[in-house]
Amino acid sequence: MTFATGTGYLKDGCLPHMWCPGCGHGIALGNMLRAFEELGFKKNETVVVTGIGCWGKTDDYLTTNALHTTHGRALAFATGIKAFNPKLNVVVLMGDGDGVTIGGNHFIHAARRNIDLTAIVLNNYNYGMTGGQCSGTTPGGKYTSTTVYGNPEREMDICALAGVTGANYVARGTVYHSFDLKELFKEALGKKGFSLVEVVSPCPTHYGRNNNMKKGLQMLNWLKEKAVHKEKFDRLNPAEKEDCFSIGKLVDRDEPDFNTRYEQIRAGIMEGGAANEEKI
Numbered sequence: 487m488t489f490a491t492g493t494g495y496l497k498d499g500c501l502p503h504m505w506c507p508g509c510g511h512g513i514a515l516g517n518m519l520r521a522f523e524e525l526g527f528k529k530n531e532t533v534v535v536t537g538i539g540c541w542g543k544t545d546d547y548l549t550t551n552a553l554h555t556t557h558g559r560a561l562a563f564a565t566g567i568k569a570f571n572p573k574l575n576v577v578v579l580m581g582d583g584d585g586v587t588i589g590g591n592h593f594i595h596a597a598r599r600n601i602d603l604t605a606i607v608l609n610n611y612n613y614g615m616t617g618g619q620c621s622g623t624t625p626g627g628k629y630t631s632t633t634v635y636g637n638p639e640r641e642m643d644i645c646a647l648a649g650v651t652g653a654n655y656v657a658r659g660t661v662y663h664s665f666d667l668k669e670l671f672k673e674a675l676g677k678k679g680f681s682l683v684e685v686v687s688p689c690p691t692h693y694g695r696n697n698n699m700k701k702g703l704q705m706l707n708w709l710k711e712k713a714v715h716k717e718k719f720d721r722l723n724p725a726e727k728e729d730c731f732s733i734g735k736l737v738d739r740d741e742p743d744f745n746t747r748y749e750q751i752r753a754g755i756m757e758g759g760a761a762n763e764e765k766i
């Protein structure tokens with residue numbers, strides 16, 4: 487039996503990487519690259535688009551095509567790439583700050599368009615790269631460098647947002663549940679339309695240190711305890727659900743993606759049918 491390693495997608499000499507000991511980003515990257523390999527993704531047909539942040543540094547290590555964009559705007563660049571060349575595998579890597587806080591508007595509209603991309607959002611509940619500030623996913627009451635007395639805001643559910651705005655595929659995993667993660671990535675990458683995998687990932691350096699989990703291992707145990715597979719989670723009562731979150735595939739549908747709808751309109755025009763002649 488052979489196991490995918492995904493190492494063919496890593497640049498020579500890229501180790502050691504820049505992530506802190508105990509950071510979950512490396513585990514997510516390893517599983518993403520194993521998923522690429524098992525799906526047979528060719529480097530020249532794959533574009534990894536990143537924003538800014540610790541997770542956004544990932545493109546530095548890859549041999550695929552890569553585009554390092556501005557903070558919060560990765561999905562806008564990725565949308566342009568996919569709309570221009572629908573044959574490419576476009577994978578967008580963003581942190582929770584990048585993807586759904588500063589970049590929240592792009593996230594909503596990428597899902598609404600159902601553009602055929604895979605977004606992998608690493609949720610470590612804070613802005614890791616810039617010193618552990620509070621983000622849109624920091625849970626209420628939790629401590630960060632900008633909420634030293636506890637967060638007065640409520641956390642955003644990234645998966646619920648993607649689901650209601652129209653994504654074809656939505657899943658949540660954690661870096662503790664590493665094998666499941668690779669399978670979720672494979673499903674998302676193989677799905678037509680907007681697909682999201684939220685990966686809950688430890689940032690011991692900031693989020694952990696501020697919330698009594700200084701060590702990476704403590705954070706992994708915390709993920710083990712808090713993450714509940716969807717089937718089991720659905721059977722919990724509301725009070726029990728308060729203290730945990732669901733993992734697994736949460737949404738799976740087959741609505742037409744942006745490029746399909748665009749091509750249908752274009753084909754109609756090419757056949758001579760102006761859509762609304764009265765208004766032209």
Ligand SMILES: Cc1ncc(C[n+]2csc(CCOP(=O)(O)OP(=O)(O)O)c2C)c(N)n1
Pocket residue numbers: 538539540541542556557580581582583584585608610612613614615616621
């Ligand atoms: C427009 C803009 N605003 C702010 C920044 C500063 N900045 C860079 S990375 C970052 C936070 C990244 O956090 P997140 O996206 O959660 O990723 P992580 O570092 O936790 O992986 C911020 C605020 C920036 N580069 N550009």
Ligand code: SF4
Pocket residue numbers: 504505506508509510511540541610614615688689690691692
């Ligand atoms: S600051 Fe946090 S997110 Fe960034 S590399 Fe360190 S542990 Fe990871």
